[in-house]
Amino acid sequence: MTMSRTRMSPHARRRQFIDLGVGLAQEQPLETITIDAVAEAAGVSKGLLFHYFESKADFHLAVVREQADEMLARTAPRDDLDDPLATLHASVGAYVDYVAHNGKGFVGVIRGSASADEDIRAVADATRAAMSERILDHGAALGIERSPVIEMTIGGWMAYIEELLVRWLSDPVVERDELVELMVAALPMLTGLVDD
Template identity: 45%
Template sequence: MDGVKRTRLSPEERRAQLIGLGVRMLADRPLEQISVEDIADQAGVSGGLLFHYFASKHDFHLAIVRHTSEEMLAATAPNPDLEPLEILRDATASYVNYVSENRGTYLPLLRGTASSDPDMREVCEETRTEMVRRVVEHLPSLGIEPTSRTELPVRGWIAFVEETTISWLHRPQLSRDELIDLHVAALTSVTDSVESARALSG
């Protein structure tokens, strides 16, 4: 790709442009290999100007991961015009599509949940908390009344969905529809399990 000509952009537009370039670069190399100089070159700005928008390389990387997180959450937002079970199915299908189309940018986000960098962990933790909140909020319409014990299996279910989606991209043992059916069926199962586990222990 040719370097972009130096053009007059508002600070917000410039910031968005720089993040966008970072996100595109993530498609073919890991976050830690994206240099500030490469981005500045592509954007037709100086490295110094880039540091005007992002205090450090770390800040820039954080902005890229935050952008990916927001984009994924927007792509998987529940569609209130559908029936309850279809809302879940549609959001899960959107998640599978998003991960399929954005492996390069999404995998670093997942990696971030276990990152040794506390800022990165925080962004990833916030993303996961929002996913959990959405699912828990939706459960009553599926006939499942959330209790204080529901959050844990829902968090586990999200890890289940992430792992099976990534694993499926590498080795598709099921059709795409079957994968989504598995996600939908597993949510009811695991939220039910916590209550039956309680009954067993009680």
């Protein structure tokens, strides 16, 4: 049964739709989220959604952008830690916590690079690039000098932790803290293999 429609400002209504989409994406793959389901959850007609989004694909893109922005915000390096490895540890821990909370939503963001939708692929690629750039920006403090080989290595490390997270979501064979340690320990080992 649909709730009675509540009058909202255009900004608040759009925000409501995106928040509902993000919530649904935590439980199911993005591509299975229908406009009908979002409209029913909001207590409005699906026609109203198309007043705010050009298409289902446009709505899905808005949801993926929101998820990506939230993931980047939650995993931002902390300024209150003096030890660069502690900073890395805190960011990776926040990443794992985000994933544990968002499940399928996380998979939708990082697996967006395999999407048939060019715009969703672009969001996934930009998110991955932003996270890699953070490591490179803090590289000197970690004893990592930026170079094309190091950039490639950091990209490989990002792919490694993404794959660990996807597997961990489906089969959590290790505890959260052990997973974080595994990810953090891999970065110095990988970059240490690169000759100056």
